[in-house]
Amino acid sequence: MALNSSLELHEHEHLRQKCEQMLNSSEPNANAQYCPGTFDGWACWPNTPAGSRAFLPCPYFITGFDPSRYGHKDCTENGTWYRHPASGKVWSNYSDCINLEDLDMRQKVNGIYEMGYIVSLIALISSLVILSYFKSLRCPRITVHKNLFASFSTNNFLFLLWYQFVIPYPSVSFENGISCQVLHVILHYFLVSNYFWMLAEGLYLHTLLVCAFFSEEKLVRCLYVVGWGFPLIIISVYTTLRIRHGDTDQCWINDSNFSAVLLWPVVFSMALNLFFLCNIVRVLLIKLRSAPGGNNSRPSRQVIQGFRATLLLFPLLGVHYFITPFRPEPGHPLEPAYEVTLAASASFQGLCVAILFCFCNGEVMAQMKRKWQYATFRPRTNSYSATTVSVRQIRLANCPPTNQQLD
Numbered sequence: 001m002a003l004n005s006s007l008e009l010h011e012h013e014h015l016r017q018k019c020e021q022m023l024n025s026s027e028p029n030a031n032a033q034y035c036p037g038t039f040d041g042w043a044c045w046p047n048t049p050a051g052s053r054a055f056l057p058c059p060y061f062i063t064g065f066d067p068s069r070y071g072h073k074d075c076t077e078n079g080t081w082y083r084h085p086a087s088g089k090v091w092s093n094y095s096d097c098i099n100l101e102d103l104d105m106r107q108k109v110n111g112i113y114e115m116g117y118i119v120s121l122i123a124l125i126s127s128l129v130i131l132s133y134f135k136s137l138r139c140p141r142i143t144v145h146k147n148l149f150a151s152f153s154t155n156n157f158l159f160l161l162w163y164q165f166v167i168p169y170p171s172v173s174f175e176n177g178i179s180c181q182v183l184h185v186i187l188h189y190f191l192v193s194n195y196f197w198m199l200a201e202g203l204y205l206h207t208l209l210v211c212a213f214f215s216e217e218k219l220v221r222c223l224y225v226v227g228w229g230f231p232l233i234i235i236s237v238y239t240t241l242r243i244r245h246g247d248t249d250q251c252w253i254n255d256s257n258f259s260a261v262l263l264w265p266v267v268f269s270m271a272l273n274l275f276f277l278c279n280i281v282r283v284l285l286i287k288l289r290s291a292p293g294g295n296n297s298r299p300s301r302q303v304i305q306g307f308r309a310t311l312l313l314f315p316l317l318g319v320h321y322f323i324t325p326f327r328p329e330p331g332h333p334l335e336p337a338y339e340v341t342l343a344a345s346a347s348f349q350g351l352c353v354a355i356l357f358c359f360c361n362g363e364v365m366a367q368m369k370r371k372w373q374y375a376t377f378r379p380r381t382n383s384y385s386a387t388t389v390s391v392r393q394i395r396l397a398n399c400p401p402t403n404q405q406l407d
Contacts, residue, residue: 116347
């Protein structure tokens, strides 16, 4: 049988040596008829009485095999191993090792991840191009958006590399080259930075609504430290601990005791963002009640507007990760639904952010409309009055506050 990776080749040689030692030390009953023990390339089959069936756990190093299942090998009545009728060769039956339903589910989940990251990456890059192209959109709030988009887009690109060059090839993780280890570290840096730029967004909006006097430029400089600096410290501690304790096998794919170094700061940032979200909604509702035609005339309108603000902030601040904190046990009926939900919510989050905060942004839409009108109706520009042009230019040149946009 063919060995299609260096991992399988290594395990083949290791298991062959162990099998030879075991078979040489075993002493079968000389008076009984049996099939002699043999190594078939994947498993070491012991001496087996004639007319019986031997069972062994499925090889763990074969991609797609479930180690909790069993393969079998039949010993015929005349004391010879069963031969497959099509090939005439001695045959070990590993057909039960493949959990086809689970394999199909995993492939579909990986497909959702890849498709989500591709679509999100395209949307995020497009958003960055749009926000960078229009000079009138250059303001502190848009700067925070652009950094969030940059973090997401880089993380999505690195995840695509991971799913294309590491996950499908067990040999890559077994060889444990420096390139895949560096990819793991950089990928997790940007993954943590996603959460901290979400925290920066929440902190910016919270400060904008709650604090009457503050310098947006100084606040943005502080947010650079939050979004890029804190994750750098966290990933440096994480990397140092794993290297010092020798926890560097298989491209660092396996769960580590030091994963908590990444987990708890992320949990803290999410909890803090949840606080920001609740307080922002509270402040918005207070402002809506005090607005003309508010609580006294149309109370349901206030609820709708408050819900709208919550819905806009919800994917940005990452609160939706709280809905999937518990992973079902393998084989649980809810496991496929959990995996699909997790894949969709993680991979398409960048697309959601790009749509809500760029493509559906009122300022961006106004600029795109103005650009379209200028390109399409250029001969008619003289028909506009000077007053109309001046008013439009003044309005578009300013970057409205976030709370006005949400209202």
